[in-house]
Amino acid sequence: MVTVAVDCMGGDHGPRVTVPAALEFQSRAQDVAVVLVGAREAVEAELAARGRSPGPNLRVHHASEVVGMDEPPAQALRYKKASSMRLAIDLVKRGEAHACVSAGNTGALMAISRFVLKTLPGIDRPAIATVLPNMKGGFTYVLDLGANVDCTAEQLMQFGVMGAMLVAAVEHKERPSVGLLNIGVEDIKGNDTVKRAAELLRASGLNFFGNVEGDDIYKGTTDVVVCDGFVGNVLLKASEGVAHMIVGFLRQEFTRNPWRMLVAWLATPVRNALRARMDPGRYNGASLVGLQGIVVKSHGSADVPAFAHALENALEEVRNAVPKRIAERMAALPEAALP
Structure with missing residues (x-):
C-alpha cells in the first residue's frame, strides 16, 4: 500500500484545507494510506468536524512546530526539527511514507528535502x-x-x-x-x-x-x-x-x-x-525532482480541490517510480x- 505524508500545517490555510483535501483524495484512492503530520489537536478537530477519526489507513503524526511562510530556509532547517514539514519528510527518509506533500514555505521545503533525502547519484x-x-x-x-x-x-x-x-x-x-x-x-x-x-x-x-x-x-x-x-x-x-x-x-x-x-x-x-x-x-x-524520495509542493493558497490534486500528483510519481x-x-x- 502506498503511504503519503501530508504536511497539514503548511500553506495559507493549514488544516482547514489540508485535512479535508486528504480525505477527498483518499476517498478516490482507497488503497492509499495517509499520514496527517501536524498539531494533533488541530488535525483531529478537523477530522471530527467531518465525522472522521484516525484509523489504520489514516494516521495522525504529532508535530509541535510549524515552519512559517516567511521563515528563512536556513533557520527552518537548523531550528525547526520538530516541524510538520521536517517530520513529514523524515517519514519518507525512514521508508514510513512513499511521498510528502506540503503547501509550506518553498525555500524551506527545498532546503529540508535536500538535506534529509539527498540528491540522486549524478544530480x-x-x-x-x-x-x-x-x-x-x-x-x-x-x-x-x-x-x-x-x-x-x-x-x-x-x-x-x-x-x-x-x-x-x-x-x-x-x-x-x-x-x-x-x-x-x-x-x-x-x-x-x-x-x-x-x-x-x-x-x-x-x-x-x-x-x-x-x-x-x-x-x-x-x-x-x-x-x-x-x-x-x-x-x-x-x-x-x-x-x-x-x-x-x-x-x-x-x-x-x-x-x-x-x-x-x-x-x-x-x-x-x-x-x-x-x-x-x-x-x-510542483515536483521537487532529483531527490532520493518524492516531494510535491502545493501552492500556498491552494483550496481543497487544488491540494487534493497535488496529492494525486504525488501518488502518480510513486506508482511510476520517478x-x-x-x-x-x-x-x-x-x-x-x-x-
Whole structure:
C-alpha cells in the first residue's frame, strides 16, 4: 500500500484545507494510506468536524512546530526539527511514507528535502518542475521554476533528464521531447552556459528538440522545457499575471453596459469552460525532482480541490517510480554528456 505524508500545517490555510483535501483524495484512492503530520489537536478537530477519526489507513503524526511562510530556509532547517514539514519528510527518509506533500514555505521545503533525502547519484541539485497548459490541449512540463537561480550547463542538462523521465513516467511517453529555453531558436543565440547546455543535451541521448522560445511553452512545441530557476520563476509569475489580466479584461468588457451584460449571460457556458481551463488548481502540485524520495509542493493558497490534486500528483510519481527512472537514466548517460 502506498503511504503519503501530508504536511497539514503548511500553506495559507493549514488544516482547514489540508485535512479535508486528504480525505477527498483518499476517498478516490482507497488503497492509499495517509499520514496527517501536524498539531494533533488541530488535525483531529478537523477530522471530527467531518465525522472522521484516525484509523489504520489514516494516521495522525504529532508535530509541535510549524515552519512559517516567511521563515528563512536556513533557520527552518537548523531550528525547526520538530516541524510538520521536517517530520513529514523524515517519514519518507525512514521508508514510513512513499511521498510528502506540503503547501509550506518553498525555500524551506527545498532546503529540508535536500538535506534529509539527498540528491540522486549524478544530480547536483534538485529542481522544481510543474505543468503549464498548452494549445494542443495538453501540458508542457517546465523546470527549474525557482530552486536554482544560477545554473551550470551540466545542471541544465540534468534538468533535461529529470524532466524527460518525469514525463515518461507520468504521461507514459516513451521519448518525450526536450527544449532548451533561449532568446531565439538559432544555435548561435544565448549565453555561453545555454550554448554549452545545448551541446550536452544533444549528446545525452534524450529526444532533444533544440532551442525554444517562451511562446513555445504554450504552443506545446516540446513536452519539456528546461531553464534556470531565475528565468523559470519570472516566466511562471508573468504567466500567472497575464492570466489574471485576461480574466479581468473580460470582466470589465462584459459589464460596461446592459447589452454586454446580456451577452455575458448568454456566453456563461463559454466563460465557465474558459475559467475551468485556466484554473490554477488544475495544475497545482510542483515536483521537487532529483531527490532520493518524492516531494510535491502545493501552492500556498491552494483550496481543497487544488491540494487534493497535488496529492494525486504525488501518488502518480510513486506508482511510476520517478526517482528510480531518473537514477537509471543518469547512470546510462553517454560519456560525451558527462562533465
